[in-house]
Amino acid sequence: MAERILIRAREYHDSVRLMRVSEAIRKSPGVTEAMVMMATPNNKKILGNAGLLSGEAEAARADDLIIALIADCEANAATALELAEDSLAQKPGGAAGVALPRTLDAAQAATPGANVVAISVPGEHAYREAKRALELGLNVFLFSDNVALEDERRLKELAAEKNRLVMGPDCGTAIIGGACLGFANKVRPGKVGVIGASGTGTQEITSLLDWLGAGLSHAIGTGGRDLKAEIGGATMLQALDLLAADPGTEVIAITSKPPSAEVAEKVVAACRAVGKPVVINFLGLGRTGTEGNVTFTDTLAETALAAARLIGANDELPALSEEEAETYLAAARAKRTGGQKYLRGLYAGGTLCYEALLGLKELKVQSNLSAGAGPLPDLFTSVGHTVIDMGEDDYTDGRPHPMIDPGLRNQRILKEAADPEVALLLLDLVIGYAAHEDPAESLARTLTEARASAAEAGRELPVIVTICGTEADPQDHAAQVARLETADILVTRSNAEAVRLAAAYLEDIHG
Amino acid sequence: MAEAPNPLLSAPLSVINLGAELFAEALRQQEVPVVQVQWTPPAAQDDDLLDLLDTLL
Amino acid sequence: MTDLKTRIEEANGKAFDILRQGKPQIVDVAPAIEVVPGMKPNLILHSAPAIAFAEMCGPHRNGVIGAALFEGLAATAEEAEAKLLSGEIETAPCHHHATVGAGAGITSASTPMMVIENTTYGNRAYSCISEGGGLRLLKWGWYDQGVIDTLRWQADHFAPVLKAALAASGPIDLKNIISRAVEMGDECHNRSVASTFLFLKELYPHLAAMELTEDVRASIKFLVESEHFLLHAIMAGAKSMLMPAEGTEYSTMVTAMARNGVDFGIKVSGLGDQWFTAPANDVKGLFFRAEWGYEDAAPDLGDSSITETVGLGGFIQPCAPTVTQYVDGSLAEAIANTNEMFEICIGTNPDVRIPAMDFAPAPLGIDIRKVVKTGITPHIDTAITHKDGGLIGAGEVRAPIGCFQKALKAFGEKVQG
Numbered sequence: 001m002a003e004r005i006l007i008r009a010r011e012y013h014d015s016v017r018l019m020r021v022s023e024a025i026r027k028s029p030g031v032t033e034a035m036v037m038m039a040t041p042n043n044k045k046i047l048g049n050a051g052l053l054s055g056e057a058e059a060a061r062a063d064d065l066i067i068a069l070i071a072d073c074e075a076n077a078a079t080a081l082e083l084a085e086d087s088l089a090q091k092p093g094g095a096a097g098v099a100l101p102r103t104l105d106a107a108q109a110a111t112p113g114a115n116v117v118a119i120s121v122p123g124e125h126a127y128r129e130a131k132r133a134l135e136l137g138l139n140v141f142l143f144s145d146n147v148a149l150e151d152e153r154r155l156k157e158l159a160a161e162k163n164r165l166v167m168g169p170d171c172g173t174a175i176i177g178g179a180c181l182g183f184a185n186k187v188r189p190g191k192v193g194v195i196g197a198s199g200t201g202t203q204e205i206t207s208l209l210d211w212l213g214a215g216l217s218h219a220i221g222t223g224g225r226d227l228k229a230e231i232g233g234a235t236m237l238q239a240l241d242l243l244a245a246d247p248g249t250e251v252i253a254i255t256s257k258p259p260s261a262e263v264a265e266k267v268v269a270a271c272r273a274v275g276k277p278v279v280i281n282f283l284g285l286g287r288t289g290t291e292g293n294v295t296f297t298d299t300l301a302e303t304a305l306a307a308a309r310l311i312g313a314n315d316e317l318p319a320l321s322e323e324e325a326e327t328y329l330a331a332a333r334a335k336r337t338g339g340q341k342y343l344r345g346l347y348a349g350g351t352l353c354y355e356a357l358l359g360l361k362e363l364k365v366q367s368n369l370s371a372g373a374g375p376l377p378d379l380f381t382s383v384g385h386t387v388i389d390m391g392e393d394d395y396t397d398g399r400p401h402p403m404i405d406p407g408l409r410n411q412r413i414l415k416e417a418a419d420p421e422v423a424l425l426l427l428d429l430v431i432g433y434a435a436h437e438d439p440a441e442s443l444a445r446t447l448t449e450a451r452a453s454a455a456e457a458g459r460e461l462p463v464i465v466t467i468c469g470t471e472a473d474p475q476d477h478a479a480q481v482a483r484l485e486t487a488d489i490l491v492t493r494s495n496a497e498a499v500r501l502a503a504a505y506l507e508d509i510h511g
Numbered sequence: 512m513a514e515a516p517n518p519l520l521s522a523p524l525s526v527i528n529l530g531a532e533l534f535a536e537a538l539r540q541q542e543v544p545v546v547q548v549q550w551t552p553p554a555a556q557d558d559d560l561l562d563l564l565d566t567l568l
Numbered sequence: 569m570t571d572l573k574t575r576i577e578e579a580n581g582k583a584f585d586i587l588r589q590g591k592p593q594i595v596d597v598a599p600a601i602e603v604v605p606g607m608k609p610n611l612i613l614h615s616a617p618a619i620a621f622a623e624m625c626g627p628h629r630n631g632v633i634g635a636a637l638f639e640g641l642a643a644t645a646e647e648a649e650a651k652l653l654s655g656e657i658e659t660a661p662c663h664h665h666a667t668v669g670a671g672a673g674i675t676s677a678s679t680p681m682m683v684i685e686n687t688t689y690g691n692r693a694y695s696c697i698s699e700g701g702g703l704r705l706l707k708w709g710w711y712d713q714g715v716i717d718t719l720r721w722q723a724d725h726f727a728p729v730l731k732a733a734l735a736a737s738g739p740i741d742l743k744n745i746i747s748r749a750v751e752m753g754d755e756c757h758n759r760s761v762a763s764t765f766l767f768l769k770e771l772y773p774h775l776a777a778m779e780l781t782e783d784v785r786a787s788i789k790f791l792v793e794s795e796h797f798l799l800h801a802i803m804a805g806a807k808s809m810l811m812p813a814e815g816t817e818y819s820t821m822v823t824a825m826a827r828n829g830v831d832f833g834i835k836v837s838g839l840g841d842q843w844f845t846a847p848a849n850d851v852k853g854l855f856f857r858a859e860w861g862y863e864d865a866a867p868d869l870g871d872s873s874i875t876e877t878v879g880l881g882g883f884i885q886p887c888a889p890t891v892t893q894y895v896d897g898s899l900a901e902a903i904a905n906t907n908e909m910f911e912i913c914i915g916t917n918p919d920v921r922i923p924a925m926d927f928a929p930a931p932l933g934i935d936i937r938k939v940v941k942t943g944i945t946p947h948i949d950t951a952i953t954h955k956d957g958g959l960i961g962a963g964e965v966r967a968p969i970g971c972f973q974k975a976l977k978a979f980g981e982k983v984q985g
Binding site: 063103116118121144181186246 | 515516518520521522523525526527528529531532533534535537540541543544546547548550551552553561568
Binding site: 551553559560563564566567568 | 570572573576820911937938940941942943973976977979980983984
């Protein structure tokens with residue numbers, strides 16, 4: 001075994017880049033662990049846990065870079081280190097030798113046509129940059145989280161004054177005129193405009209709009225706290241005005257967790273006033289039906305369907321044939337052992353997880369999200385029915401989001417497979433821009449390995465995976481489905497369907 | 512003073528990206544114009560100076 | 569961009585171009601009283617921002633007293649101190665007289681001066697000639713009979729020889745020497761061996777052509793033994809390049825950095841003659857003898873950081889990997905330092921290239937806005953002086969952020985009214 005720990009003084013890279021470099025090195029031959037991180041106290045802890053904290057690394061400053069890796073031999077360690085150095089040397093953006101701007105102002109000066117600033121810097125620095133962007137008259141896509149609620153309120157006040165949008169903080173997805181910001185899918189052009197308080201909620205609806213043949217004009221993100229009383233739906237209301245005035249938008253769909261009654265009333269009132277049909281999805285509120293121009297829906301899939309129907313798109317929601325699903329589940333039922341009683345749901349998409357919890361209300365489910373579920377006593381050990389959002393900070397601390405790097409979820413899958421009480425795995429696979437380039441490959445391999453170990457213990461392990469994405473996404477949707485199906489996985493096109501099938505399978509067990 | 516209407520939905524997107532290069536790469540993949548800012552955390556100091564810097568730099 | 573920012577960018581572009589286009593040449597050697605503007609028989613110049621004699625650190629006090637004795641302004645140290653305190657003997661920063669001085673920067677009426685002309689703009693700057701090698705020199709705040717004898721010999725015998733040789737050679741292109749020396753292992757502050765050789769190469773034919781008197785022989789011997797002889801000329805060259813860039817309205821470019829062993833001071837182009845100061849940091853480095861340590865060291869001292877102000881020295885450490893050994897450093901560390909300096913500079917200097925960084929042009933023109941924004945302060949190679957005088961080590965030091973913050977606040981008040 002060979003270890004390399006290298007400190008590079010005063011070299012800053014953003015954490016996502018470093019995670020991707022780390023992941024690239026882990027794939028290098030013979031490498032068993034690799035971590036490339038800034039030497040912050042938190043990251044030193046993570047390195048310590050991996051046994052990669054040398055004295056030198058311990059002494060490094062927070063603005064120093066640490067490259068740490070373990071390989072099976074000296075030659076492979078040297079190769080991996082070279083790979084790390086090459087990856088880090090690659091210039092982001094501009095052509096070689098062209099200096100990148102160091103500030104927002106400099107960037108704006110160099111690109112007078114810029115109209116959106118995407119911000120994903122650490123939360124404590126995000127407010128200042130977003131404020132500056134608004135002052136410069138630019139719209140803001142604010143991916144950063146950990147922005148104080150009070151700062152969000154101030155930003156949105158300034159945005160209203162400047163007549164610009166702050167999408168976020170903690171905004172994962174937006175699609176403006178077909179251009180994807182953050183994690184988003186390539187959706188065909190159409191006349192439905194979407195406003196979403198959550199990233200994967202918006203991804204699910206917009207992808208389904210594509211499958212339904214309806215397409216999308218724009219999808220605007222608001223950030224998860226926009227409908228809190230303190231913020232009062234400031235971005236949601238501005239976005240409604242924009243879509244109301246947009247000639248390319250004929251129907252509007254909005255999605256959010258249920259807001260406070262007061263904000264809900266304000267948003268519904270605004271929707272009634274836009275002069276276009278609006279589909280409102282307050283996930284989990286259980287409100288359905290049509291009142292004037294406003295239609296209420298319960299699930300993300302129903303939201304997409306209702307909006308599609310309103311513009312006259314008549315395609316059906318993509319779904320498995322009843323026979324296909326029944327064949328798979330019947331085979332699983334036949335092979336199930338008596339001890340296999342519980343569902344384990346491991347989600348990368350937060351709102352997909354939330355929707356699953358709502359759909360599985362009848363079961364006693366534990367989760368790290370509330371959504372009607374009981375709290376999971378140990379986040380790293382499932383008990384009974386457990387459905388978790390692995391994109392939450394609880395799990396991602398210092399590691400990439402599972403939509404970028406499936407490593408952590410793969411570990412958890414193997415752990416669940418070793419539990420004789422597990423009857424069914426329920427997973428999501430989110431594709432699209434900024435997501436992992438080939439997530440099905442890594443998931444299929446992990447599931448094959450997981451099932452092999454379960455088989456050794458005399459168990460079969462059925463798996464349902466819902467894919468969120470479109471046929472035009474860069475990962476090639478059909479290839480992703482095919483790869484999973486080759487590994488004998490039941491693949492659904494909507495989360496609602498996946499949840500329904502999972503619930504049906506479990507009903508047999510628990511009556 | 513009333514600001515100009517927001518052109519967000521009517522003009523082609525052109526992005527300045529601060530932070531994760533992943534997002535700039537995704538935009539480039541879509542052939543959306545994007546400028547990556549080589550952002551580094553500001554040094555810790557008082558807010559007056561940071562405000563002044565906003566005015567001067 | 570706002571109007572104000574545009575004005576600042578334009579002003580910095582202008583100041584930067586002035587700095588880039590400066591072309592220093594070594595043109596003469598002459599006593600300070602004959603060439604330095606405002607020089608007087610009872611005036612002793614020292615490095616860095618103005619400081620009252622009573623407040624001076626050890627090396628400065630010793631240096632000033634030594635100069636008073638050398639000039640015959642006092643017969644004893646006690647008498648010199650009394651006259652300095654009473655003001656009968658005056659002191660002033662070198663910088664206020666178009667002059668820069670290494671270490672304590674002690675310069676008095678009969679000190680032989682290197683005269684540098686910035687031929688692009690026609691202005692001149694000055695620095696005393698090197699006292700040669702050795703740890704106990706006036707510039708390190710040390711005086712004894714030996715030091716004073718050397719100064720006397722330099723003034724009476726060495727300087728005339730050098731002057732004659734220079735007259736014969738004609739102006740020697742300092743900019744060209746620097747461009748070549750940085751590719752030969754010099755960063756032109758803590759190491760100026762290659763520059764010195766290149767200078768002597770220009771001078772030797774003319775020394776050899778002179779009548780080989782005792783003075784000429786002794787002068788050649790002295791030059792051969794002074795391997796960092798050219799540093800003082802490089803400093804004056806830097807000053808001569810910066811002077812035309814002073815007083816550019818709206819420019820945030822630094823035009824001087826200097827330390828007096830108490831405070832670190834900077835001047836900013838758009839802020840006129842005012843110094844902005846903060847307590848000088850301690851130098852980190854290697855000591856020449858085991859008996860010396862950090863407790864013996866005076867804080868950072870001298871005008872030599874004028875070299876960093878023109879993007880030499882600590883800004884281009886990778887040019888002189890030997891220098892990094894003072895701080896147990898590595899080439900990678902030196903490159904990291906230079907990469908940081910790019911972040912606080914207005915532009916780069918194609919006349920100074922860094923071989924170890926694929927001949928990247930060096931960072932040039934410090935912008936106080938970028939220093940405050942990034943928290944990265946200029947990185948300076950420097951000597952370590954004993955708090956009671958004498959050279960005891962060498963290493964590196966960071967400028968304190970405080971003086972940049974003060975300057976930026978003053979700049980904000982000035983331009984925002």
